[in-house]
Amino acid sequence: MALMSLAYAAHAAINVAEETKKTNNFLVPNATFIVELVSVLLIMAFLGKYVVRPLTKNLAQRQEIIDKQMTDAEETAKQLAEAKSAYEKALNEARAEAAQIRENARAEAQRAVEDLRTAAQEESARIVARGEEQLARQRASIVTELRAEIGTLAVELSEKIVEQRLADDAAVSATVDAFIAGLDSADSAGSRQ
Numbered sequence: 752m753a754l755m756s757l758a759y760a761a762h763a764a765i766n767v768a769e770e771t772k773k774t775n776n777f778l779v780p781n782a783t784f785i786v787e788l789v790s791v792l793l794i795m796a797f798l799g800k801y802v803v804r805p806l807t808k809n810l811a812q813r814q815e816i817i818d819k820q821m822t823d824a825e826e827t828a829k830q831l832a833e834a835k836s837a838y839e840k841a842l843n844e845a846r847a848e849a850a851q852i853r854e855n856a857r858a859e860a861q862r863a864v865e866d867l868r869t870a871a872q873e874e875s876a877r878i879v880a881r882g883e884e885q886l887a888r889q890r891a892s893i894v895t896e897l898r899a900e901i902g903t904l905a906v907e908l909s910e911k912i913v914e915q916r917l918a919d920d921a922a923v924s925a926t927v928d929a930f931i932a933g934l935d936s937a938d939s940a941g942s943r944q
Contacts, residue, residue, distance in 0.1 A: 760789045901934065 765782060908930045 760793070904930070904934070 765786070908926070911926055
């Protein structure tokens with residue numbers, strides 16, 4: 752259809768050009784000018800319809816895509832900033848919790864050390880008390896044994912004194928002195944144990 756209108760316009764331009772040749776007036780455009788004008792207008796109409804419109808349509812679509820990508824990039828930047836702040840908040844909370852756990856662990860360790868120290872002191876006191884009890888029992892048994900031996904020794908001494916008295920008074924004094932020295936050395940040996 753466009754070709755027919757182009758052909759019709761060209762034919763009309765040629766007719767006008769032939770008529771203007773007859774009059775040859777410089778104010779009236781000649782047929783060549785009109786044909787060229789019509790041809791330029793037709794080319795511009797063709798370019799506008801089949802070239803410029805699709806190009807502008809494609810450019811508009813691409814501009815929409817670019818605008819959408821920019822909006823998405825802004826939203827992503829906002830989400831990134833929110834995620835970063837949430838990460839920093841969680842990190843700070845984790846650090847605070849870790850510090851609290853460390854402090855609790857230190858306090859618990861200190862309590863455990865104190866408990867162990869108290870238990871060790873109690874155990875030490877029990878061991879010392881048992882040792883003292885054993886020493887007291889041993890001392891009592893030694894004293895009992897010494898008393899029994901002193902009784903036996905006293906009887907023996909009495910017998911010796913009686914025998915020696917009969918034999919000699921001076922020897923009796925020496926025997927008593929020896930017996931007392933023996934008791935003193937036995938008593939000092941028993942108190943050391």
